[in-house]
Amino acid sequence: MKTMSKLLTAAALTSALISTTAHADTLEIGVLLPSPIADVGWSHALHEGINAVKEKHGDAVNVNVVENIQEGPDADRIMNKMVGDGNDFLLLGSFGYMNAGLKLAQRNPDKSFIHASGYKTADNFSPFTAKYYEGAYLMGMAAAEVTKTKKLGVVAAFAIPELISTINGFTLGARSIDPEITVDVIWINSWFDPAKAQDSAKALLAGGADVLFSNAQDTPSVVTVGEEGGAYVFNLNSSMKEYAPTKYLGVVKTDWAPFFVASVDAHLAGNFEGQNQWLGMTDDVVVVEDWSDDISDDMKAKIAAVQADIVSGARHVYDGPLVNQAGEEVIAAGVRLEDGAILGMDWHVEGVNSPLPK
C-alpha cells in the first residue's frame, strides 16, 4: 500500500513536472516592422493584432518586436537573428521582406511565417493582405454625399495592385451615388513621407478636391491637412480622428487580431499551412467605423445595406459592368471580376482622372 502511494506520488510529481515543462515551453513570436509602432498607422495596426495573440495565450507566448527596419540586407540579417534566437513564429510586416523571408522559411520548415502584402507562398509562409477596397467603396458612398465640388483627392504610396484596387473601389462607391464625381490621385512613392504627403494633399485641395483619402500613409499628415483646409478626410489601418476632429469622414480599419490568433493557433496545433490570405469584411479584418456625424441617416442606412450585401456575398465591389479610364468595358454586366484580376490590378476605373504610372 505504501509502495502504491509512493508510486502514485511519483506519478503525480512526474506529471506535474511534465506540465510545468510544457508551460515553460513558451512560443517565441518574432515581429519585424518597417516603421515605428507609434500611436496610429500600419505598424501600429499590426502590433495591435499581435497584442491580441498575447492577450489570448498569456505567458504561453512571448512577443519580440523589432520596429523601424527598412527593407534590405540588414532586415535579412535581423530576421535570421530572430530565428537563431529561437523565434518559432514570425510576423514580417512589409512587402519588402518577401524574398529574404521566403528563403528563411524554406531553410526552416518547422517555423511558421506570415508576411504582409506579398504574393509568394511556401508550405510555412503565408502572405496576407486586406481587401481595403471593400471599405473604400463605402467611404466613397459617404464622400459622394458630403462633396460639393464633386472632386475627390487621393494621396497614395506605391502604385501596387493593393492600392490601385483601393482607389478604384473608392471611385466606384462614390460614382454609385453620383456619376459626375471624379477622383485625382498623387503617388508619392513612400509609405512614410509626411512632408511630401502634406504638399500633395495641399495640391489636391488647390485643385478643387473637398474630400481627401490618405491611402497607406503611415502618419496623420494628409489627415491634418484636410482638417486645416476644411476638407473631409479618411484613411486606412487605424483611426486618426483625433487629428481631424471636425472633418474626419471615418476609417477603413484593419483588425488583424482574428487572423493572427488563428495563425498562431494553427502553428501551436501543428497544422499551419502556408497560403495566400486575402481578408476582408467577411473575415472581420476590414472594419469601417468612426463615421462623421455629417453623414445623413439616410446615407448611413444605404451604406449599411451595401455592407451587409458585401459581407453576405450577394454583392461585390467589382461586379460588372466595369469601364476603364479609356471608356472601354472591361467586365460586362452580370460578371464578377476574378480574384486574380483584383490581386494583380493595373488599371483604373472610369472616373479616376490621373493616369496610372507605368
Next chain:
Amino acid sequence: MVFRLVKREHASRWMLLVTPLLAVLLSILASSILLVILGKPVLLTMHSFFIAPFENFYSITEIFLKFGPLLLIAQALAVGFRAKVWNIGAEGQMIIGAICASAVPVYFVDSTSGWMLPTMAVLGALGGMAWAAIAAFLKTRFNANEILVTLMLSAIALQLLYYLLLGPWKDPMGFNFPQTVMFQNEALFAPLFSGVRLNTSIFIPIAFTLAVWLLMEKHFAGFTLEVGGQAPNAATYAGFSAKKAVWVSLLLAGFAAGIAGMSEVAGPIGQLQRSVTSGYGYAGIIVAYLGALHPIGIVFAAFFLAVLQIGGDVALVSADLPISAVQVFQGLLLIFYLSVYTLVNYRIQPARVEKAASTGLPS
C-alpha cells in the same frame, strides 16, 4: 570669454595613436549613460555589440560582409581626404555603380554567360567614376565646392534610382512594386561557404587596400597627390598639379564606391531595389577618419565599425534596443573622435592672445 584653437607645435605621435581608442572608450561610456536613462541593460547591450557578433560562424561571416564595402569606400575616401578633396558623396557614387551594374541582368534576363559578372563590375566602376567626374569637372573648371556638389549629386542619384525602379526597370512580374527582377546566379558573386551571404567580392577591398597602401606609402605619386591637394601653390611650383589631385581623388572614390554598389546588388541583395547602400557611403567617411586616414588604420576601423553594426542588429533583437540608439552610438563615436583629435593637435587659448599669434594660426 572667447577661446581660440592654436595648433600644437609638437603633437604627440603616441597620443595620435591613442586617439581612436580613447574615442571608443568615451563613446562606450556615454552610451552606457544613455542606456541607463533608457532603462536598458547595459551589460547585455555591450555583450550584444562586442561579443555576440563573434559567437557563431554565420555572424562572423556577416561582419566580413559589411567589412568589405566599408573598407573599399573608406580607403578611397581617405586618399582624397589626405589631399584635402572633400568627397562626401560616395553614397551617390555607390548608387550609380549599383544602377549601372544592374543594367546587365535587367536587360539580359535570361543570359547565363560567364561574362555577366565581370561586365557588371566594369560598368559599376565606370558608373561610379562618371558620377564623381561631374564633381571633379565642376571643381577644376568652375571651382565649385566639391562638398556641396558631391552631396547634392547623391540626392540626384537616389531620384534616378527611384525613377528606374518605378518606370523602365520595374520587374514586370513584381506587381508594380519598385524593384527589378531577381538576378540570375551568373550575375551574382559565389558565396564563400554554403548557407552564408559572404561572397568572393570580399577579395576586391583587400586587393584595393594593398594597392592604396603601395600608392600612398611607397610611391612618389602618392606624395605628389597629397601635396597637390594640400598646398596647391607649392605643388605647382614643384611641378605637381592641384587639378590632378582633385581628379585622381574623385575618380578613385567613384571607382571604389561604384564597385561597392555593384557588390551589393550582385551579392547580398540580388536585385536592384530602393535601398542598396546600407549607408556605406556615409559610414565610409567615419571609417576613413577613425582609421586616421592611414591604409592600415582603416582596415581596423572598417572591421570595428562592421562589428558595431552587426552588434547593433543583435542589440535590436536581443537587448530590445531601438534602432536610433544604434545610430546615436555610431554618431557619438565620430564626435568623440573629432573632439579628441582636435584636443590632441590644438591648444585652447583665450582669444586675447589672438593678435600676437594670428600670423601663426592654421587656416
